[in-house]
Amino acid sequence: MVAFDPQLLWNGVVVGSLIALAALGLTLLFGLLNFINIAYGEYLAWGAYIALGAKWADVPFILAIVLGAIGAGLIAVITDRIVFKQFSDRDPVVLLVVSIGVAFMLRNLIRVVYGGSTHFYNVGGEAPVVFGIRVLPAQVIIVTLSIVILAIVFLILNETRIGIAMRAASDDTDLARIRGIDTKRLVIYVSLIGGVIAGIAGVMLGIDSNINPTMGFLFLIPIFAAVILGGIGDPVGAVVGGYALGIGQNLSIIFIPSEYTPAFALLILIIGLLTRPSGLFGEATR
Template sequence: MAGFDPQFVMAAFDPQFLWNGLVVGSIIAVAALGLTLIFGILNFINIAYGDYMAVGAYFAFAANTQYDLPIVVAALIGMVVMAVGALVVDKLVFERFRSRSAIVLLVVSIGVAFVLRNLIRIVWGTGSRRFSGPIEAAPQFFGIRVLPDQVAIVVISVAILGGTYLLLRRTRIGIAMRAASDDTDLARIRGIDTERLVTYVWLVGGAIAGIAGILLGLDAQIRPNMGFTALIPIFAAVILGGIGDPIGAVAGGYAIGITQELSVVVIPTEYKPAIGLLLLIIGLLSKPEGIFGEATR
């Protein structure tokens, strides 16, 4: 690249970028995990997933600011509301089109996304919101400013990712999810109740979407289109990791989050969101089977 100066890059590098990337990557990893779980069982790309994140964030915001509930309790409410909400949307909308092609479900999910986004605007308005809480100074460790909210995001993300891993590996429901993700017809033949499994998937995927939206709101601001604007890095993480591979999606999420934040060393900040799309294209061209070799379907 003409004019590329490695010494300038090293001089411009700030370890703060790496910490910020870890925080952003934690959010993307959680969101990508929920999305890939839904795709693995239902085999369709749910464009409304980003708006599920926004709904979870707004319900947590309402519980936190309008009813003065602690943020932890508010977050649990947002998760539960979105878990139930995702299941209700499936029963009212997606279930009626499940026998149709994935393209039909994709188009339907776009309609669901528009409806949810506009309902948010009607109820809460179009302005930006923030969770209530004390404004705390950011202590520095080795020259890195670490906000308490950022620490909470990383810790909660690790807890969610670890809990989901145990769910998939150590419980009957999780093992059934993995079996159905590999081959739904074979899982049905072997006696797995796939319809009940769909219910579990929407509950788990909706809850993860809700907490991902809440984490995103903690890191930035709560806006009606917050989930929609986050879709590109989330989809990039899912595809980079191999669609249907939860571990790959998590690895892809951290890779994209860290790369996005480190990119400001060499490109203007306003181009940072394009990094997810760039990594998506590079991943599809160089390793379409995903980071760990899972086939992208």
């Protein structure tokens, strides 16, 4: 057992910021498309690699992040128009299987374009100690960028016509269509927004660790755990679930060896399904 260290709490907030942002994008996609898109992990990876390519071309890092986000958003829209749209009237399980195939294709395309090596953004800078906590510049970027993007997305969802239409269609697609909402066009908007969020989350993940072709796929378990913990299709729940999972995963080091912490997300996923299948804000099972 390890004594409590405030560094663990800060590291948990950083990881939670990553998971919360990625989970928000996935739950928005599920809310309208009604299937778990396994290729979402590859949207993250492509966002990270596009930003890396821009950085190699000496593009300022802030602009590289924007290019990575836009690139991932366009990939999400293109895959939806070319592939998922053709199966939109099929069972969600069929779409799930199709998304696995799309994920393999996108992952191998990364290897073709960028190779299979591991890369780093190398975000340098001094790491000051604040209240006994070592704060890396990369961590400040991750937490700040996550909060800004989360605020923008929730502002869109609550204060814009597109956001209100997205929420209405997520609650009841048929009723939204009857009320005159163009759900087909809305799918494009949601795919773009979800892909952009994934791209930014991918860059943040690359800043926190490294960039490799399987980075998005391996990050899917904590993302799914956060989405299910918060309630599938619930944006607020996904964010809360993401932060809870990130903080809980890091604090679990106090009780269990650090090599077992990756299994924490899977454990939370199982417990969440057994006790609160409707999410944190849903009704608990007895």
